[in-house]
Amino acid sequence: xxxxxxxxxxARPVSTRWGELAAVAVLFLSGIFFAWQSxxxxxxxxxxxxxxxxxxxxxxxxxxxxxxxxxxxxxKHPVGEHIDLGHRDLVIxxxxxxxxxxxxxxxxxxxxxxxxxxxxxxLVARMSLLRAAMSAxxxxxxxxxxxxxxxxxxxxxxxx
Numbered sequence: 129x130x131x132x133x134x135x136x137x138x139a140r141p142v143s144t145r146w147g148e149l150a151a152v153a154v155l156f157l158s159g160i161f162f163a164w165q166s167x168x169x170x171x172x173x174x175x176x177x178x179x180x181x182x183x184x185x186x187x188x189x190x191x192x193x194x195x196x197x198x199x200x201x202x203x204k205h206p207v208g209e210h211i212d213l214g215h216r217d218l219v220i221x222x223x224x225x226x227x228x229x230x231x232x233x234x235x236x237x238x239x240x241x242x243x244x245x246x247x248x249x250x251l252v253a254r255m256s257l258l259r260a261a262m263s264a265x266x267x268x269x270x271x272x273x274x275x276x277x278x279x280x281x282x283x284x285x286x287x288x
Contacts, residue, residue, distance in 0.1 A: 148201045156194035162187030217252045236286025242268045
């Protein structure tokens with residue numbers, strides 16, 4: 129089966145307007161979730177924000193942007209256009225992201241993010257396993273440099 133036929137086998141037609149509004153709803157609910165969870169952390173002060181401040185601001189900003197996009201879609205999108213929903217690569221990336229969320233603390237940040245990178249490079253970008261592994265390792269070294277050395281943030285190490 130060629131790449132186009134494989135892609136079409138996963139696709140399901142959905143109204144463009146409703147498909148995009150569903151994506152906007154997911155963004156809006158994500159913003160609500162971030163804002164709600166950030167309220168459970170200390171906010172700090174104006175001069176010295178706590179760990180809950182930035183996730184709260186980003187959650188509210190995400191909600192506002194999602195609302196603006198939703199209004200624009202509702203006003204300007206013609207009814208009757210259809211898009212294909214359910215592309216194979218999209219399913220792979222969502223499954224890999226779920227794996228990152230579940231394995232971030234158990235496996236450690238570097239292992240979870242490295243596996244995510246390797247899986248996406250092999251299954252989506254169709255890179256060889258060796259090149260994907262080398263790219264993931266180099267990427268995790270870059271993540272370690274940024275978080276450990278530049279930002280002085282300790283990410284979960286996991287059992288390794």
